[in-house]
Amino acid sequence: MSSDSGPTDRNRLDEAESPYLRQHADNPVNWQPWDEQALETAREHDAPIFLSIGYSACHWCHVMEDESFSDPETATLLNEHFVPIKVDREERPDLDAIYMSICQQVTGRGGWPLSAWLTPDGEPFYVGTYFPPEERRGMPAFGQLLEDIAGSWSDSEQREEMYNRARQWTDAIESDVGDVGQPGDVPDDEALQAAVDAAIRAADREHGGWGNGPKFPQPGRLHYLMREVARSDRDDVRSVVTETLDAMADGGLFDHVGGGFHRYCTDREWVVPHFEKMLYDNATLPRAYLAGYQLTGDERYAEVARETFAFVERELTHEDGGFFSTLDAQSVPPAGRREDADAEPEEGAYFVWIPDEVRAAVDSETAADLLCDRFGITESGNFEGKTVLTVDASIEALSESSGLEASDVERTLASAREQVFEAREERPRPARDEKVLAGWNGLMITAIAEGAIVLDDVDPDPAADALAFVREHLWDESEQRLARRYKDGDVAIDGYLEDYAFLARGALTLFEATGEVEHLAFALDLAHAIEREFWDADDGTLYFTPTSGESLVARPQELTDQSTPSSTGVAVQALLSLSAFVPHDRFETIAAGVLETHANKIEANPMQHASLVVAADRYLRGDLELTLVADEVPAEWRTTLAETYLPDRLLAWRPPGDGDLDAWLDVLGLDDVPPIWADRTERDGEATVYACRQFTCSPPQHHLRNALDWATEQA
Structure with a gap:
């Protein structure tokens, strides 16, 4: 039977703008985007939907495409018996949340590609993630699974069972992602304390972060832990924060050549990452490092934020x-090699090194040796015979072993890193997903503004x-x-x-x-x-x-x-x-x-509710409102704001002149002056600050530090 005898007659993804969908536009599978045409086709032909959700930097998505979606026999099964729909989870997080919910409930795990079989009305009756072409490690072969599901769908009794399951699973989805539960009182201080204590108990005190397997960045947890440090100065909380920040900055999660963070690490020790770089990680992690810098004064944390911003400005x-949105884990093959199946790029090849490559890039043997020693670049490597750079030796240790002053070691390493970076620029570059997503841009705007x-x-x-x-x-x-x-x-x-x-x-x-x-x-x-x-x-x-x-x-x-x-x-x-x-x-x-x-x-x-815990804490305590009335901002104010960790800070700039304030109100569409600005005018012809929390305000101050001292006394 020909592949055009099914409910869909062609692959429509050539019409899509999503780079992930376009990656599948040449598949023999007659992929459809999630739209009314595809859903109506399923209803009209009474055909089940095969829904595949992934994203452009997803490693196992690429694998399943190569193994199954590029295979003509598998494509024939999909085309004849299903309406195959491909979804970019970065464009449609709502669909991803719905169907990932039931996958996690039914299988106990989730991930991408997410594979779901749905009734024509979109209710799921079978779910999973990656399926191999041949049965492996308890996973069914994808082609056999398609045949089994198609056979069951064609049997009226089995189809009724599938519909019953679909209704039950849809109820389970609603209970998971849509249920509002029984309301209570706004969580009090105990919620923050419970979150802090749980995070301390679960922390990996040997390697930093949380968990004993793959390590994911958890900036939300770091933020509520730092709030606790600012309040109580608990040594154990401070240690968990710094251990985690240090582990992420020193390990393979951070790109020590070009700046910026990879998605996560595959091991407990933060050595080998999944190499894709997502905009959201490179927005949320710098905010944690900026807060860590303010809290500890550690200049390394500030430098991590700077290098991440530089990476984003340069490459995203x-x-x-x-x-x-994303840099892929894999590089784009050089021109002229795409037809060569053996020339497929290796995972992470753009980012890893061997000593000879370093020596070829760096014009000084001493500098090359220092760089290899600093970042653990060895002949045996730590990733498939090559090395993911991690901080392996301190500046002090390198100074001692080389006989150079610490300042000379730092200067030499900086020069060597620049040369290695320039050499890396000549390599085939990672593919880039050039979607501009509103929400992820919001995260990055927040981070740079905070920076x-x-x-x-x-x-x-x-x-x-x-x-x-x-x-x-x-x-x-x-x-x-x-x-x-x-x-x-x-x-x-x-x-x-x-x-x-x-x-x-x-x-x-x-x-x-x-x-x-x-x-x-x-x-x-x-x-x-x-x-x-x-x-x-x-x-x-x-x-x-x-x-x-x-x-x-x-x-x-x-x-x-x-x-x-x-x-x-x-x-x-x-x-x-x-x-x-x-x-x-x-x-x-x-x-x-x-x-x-x-x-x-x-x-x-x-x-697990880090942002809502912080929201509850802010609701109970109120923001620290700093109304700043000035034409020219005093240098002392800038310095104080830069140095002081204020997790509940709200900077309410206000022009000193009433005429300028009226113009602001016009822009805001307000008829009256809001309380945060009312009667808070410049005093003595000098820049003036008012600090307020919970309807209590300081006297007008000319020094921001004095206003913050007042606020500390009131807390």
């Missing part, structure tokens, strides 16, 4: 502003350029709606809660960094859109999908921190801060409602 920035507050050599302009790019291409001013994805002029997909929440926080942080009121105005627009599109007053929750969005088998929420922060937690934090600038209490009411609705879940597992 659109020429018109905005940030791309500009903390480090005097970080420029906020890339963040401002990215925000301008998003506003130009993804924000509909007249409809007050946000689209999620831009790619080569094509805009698609309604924004999710994470897009609005992450961007709102980014715009607010950029206002804090620059004092430019247009950024605050955009943050408020996004907050009002969150209220309109995602808040359900009856259920007392913020849903992940907009009210006006597509109807799916469940309407998910995102309460836990995963590879990105909980969009619900970030939204609550943003709404709490932005409530200071509006004449109503609706933002605070929404924040309280969400925290009450999900109190039991937060208290039952606080470590």
Whole structure:
């Protein structure tokens, strides 16, 4: 039977803009995007859907494509018996959340590619992740599985069983991602303490981080641990924070040649990473290092943030502003080699080294030896005969072994790193996913804006350029709606809660960094859109999908921190801060409602709800509002803000003149001066600061340090 005799007659992914979908456009599988045409085809032909969800930098997605989706016989099975749909999880996190939920519930694990078989109405009846072409390690062969499912579907009794299972599983999805549970009181201080104590108990005190297997960065946990350090100065909490920051910065998670972080490490010791670089990791991790720098004064942490920002600006920035999504783990083969099957790039080849390659790149034998000793580059290697760079020797040890002064060792290593970087630039480069996603850009805008507050050599302009790019291409001013994805002029997909929440926080942080009121105005627009599109007053929750969005088998929420922060937690934090600038209490009411609705879940597992734990803590304690009234910002203020760890800080810049303030109110669409600015004027003709928390304010001060000392006394 020919492959065009099934419900779909061709592969439609050549019409897609997603780089991940386009990677599959040449498959013999008649892939469809997730759209009404594909779903209607399934209903019309009464055919089951095979749903495959992945992303462009996913290693096992590439493997399954090579083994199965490029195989004509497997393609024939898919084309004849199923409507095969391919989804980019980075574009459609709602679909990913729904079907990953049931995969984890049924199989006890998740991952990508996610493989799900659905009824024509989208209800799942079989799920898994990667399936090999031949039976292996308890996993069924993919082709045989397709034949078995197709045979069961054609049998009326077995199909009825599949429908019954689909209904049960759909109920389970709704209970997992859509259930609001029984509300309680807003979690109190004990929730933060429980989260801290759980994180300390679970910490890997030998190697840093959490867990005894593969190591994932957990910046959300670090943030609530650092809040506890600032309050109690507990030695055990401080140690877990610094051990984890040091492990990630010294190990293979960090790119010691080009800066930036890989996705995660495959081992307990943080040595060998999965080599893809995601924008969200390179946004969330620098914020943790900036906070760690403020808390400890360790200059290494500041340098990690600087090098990460430099990597993002160099390799993940659109020429018109905005940030791309991903660098793949694999490189693009050189021109002329694509037809050579044996020339497929090796995983991580761009990033690993052998000593001879270092010696060829570095013009000094001494410098090459120092670099190899510093980063553990050996003949045997630590990854398939080559070396992933990790910090293997201290500067002091290298100084002693080489007879050089420590400053000379550092200077020599810096020069050698530059030469190795230049040599690496000649290698085939990792493929880049050039989607610009609104939410991930919001994370990066937040990080760079925070970097500009903390480090005097970080420029906020890339963040401002990215925000301008998003506003130009993804924000509909007249409809007050946000689209999620831009790619080569094509805009698609309604924004999710994470897009609005992450961007709102980014715009607010950029206002804090620059004092430019247009950024605050955009943050408020996004907050009002969150209220309109995602808040359900009856259920007392913020849903992940907009009210006006597509109807799916469940309407998910995102309460836990995963590879990105909980969009619900970030939204609550943003709404709490932005409530200071509006004449109503609706933002605070929404924040309280969400925290009450999900109190039991937060208290039952606080470590998994890091962003919501921080949100509850901010709600109970209130922001530290610093109203800064100045035309010219005193250098002392900049220095104090840079040096001082203030996790609940809200910088409310205010122009000293009433005329300028009136102009700001016009931009914000406000008729009255919000309390955070009211009667807080410049005194004695000098820059003036007011510190307030929980409706109690300091006297006007000319020195920011004095205002912070007052706030410390009130805490």
